[in-house]
Amino acid sequence: MTDTIESRLAARNIVLPEAAAPAANYLPYVITGSLLFISGQLPMENGAIAVKGLLGRDVDVATGQRAAELCAINILSQAKAALGGDLGRIVRVVKLSGFVASEPSFTDQHLVINGASNLIAEILGEAGKHARAAVGMACLPLNAAVEIDAIIEIG
Numbered sequence: 001m002t003d004t005i006e007s008r009l010a011a012r013n014i015v016l017p018e019a020a021a022p023a024a025n026y027l028p029y030v031i032t033g034s035l036l037f038i039s040g041q042l043p044m045e046n047g048a049i050a051v052k053g054l055l056g057r058d059v060d061v062a063t064g065q066r067a068a069e070l071c072a073i074n075i076l077s078q079a080k081a082a083l084g085g086d087l088g089r090i091v092r093v094v095k096l097s098g099f100v101a102s103e104p105s106f107t108d109q110h111l112v113i114n115g116a117s118n119l120i121a122e123i124l125g126e127a128g129k130h131a132r133a134a135v136g137m138a139c140l141p142l143n144a145a146v147e148i149d150a151i152i153e154i155g
């Protein structure tokens with residue numbers, strides 16, 4: 001399965017970055033039993049927040065979806081680090097929780113988080129189909145437009 005995951009990433013021209021170190025007193029991931037919990041990932045690209053601001057004011061849905069994709073890429077990077085480089089150990093993505101910085105009248109958070117859901121399902125296939133939440137927030141750390149965390153079953 002790892003070869004398939006790697007080939008799907010390559011087909012999308014996605015190179016997983018080094019997993020980001022935590023910015024405060026928390027762990028980037030925790031494994032307990034057969035579950036991998038990945039801390040919230042921001043839309044980091046080349047070491048910086050790629051999409052900042054509020055959806056519905058500063059950021060449109062398409063750009064928000066790109067931010068969610070970047071969060072998903074960073075989730076995969078953390079999973080790869082947690083699993084010793086072997087993404088094939090992923091049995092199933094159980095849940096993604098997506099947080100979207102939004103102005104008060106913005107109600108398309110679900111469309112924004114589709115960016116992450118679609119990428120995870122495309123790259124991981126059946127194992128990438130997951131439950132999720134898409135929640136509007138007044139603001140997020142570092143003015144990021146999106147933050148997503150994950151719960152993943154591993155083997």
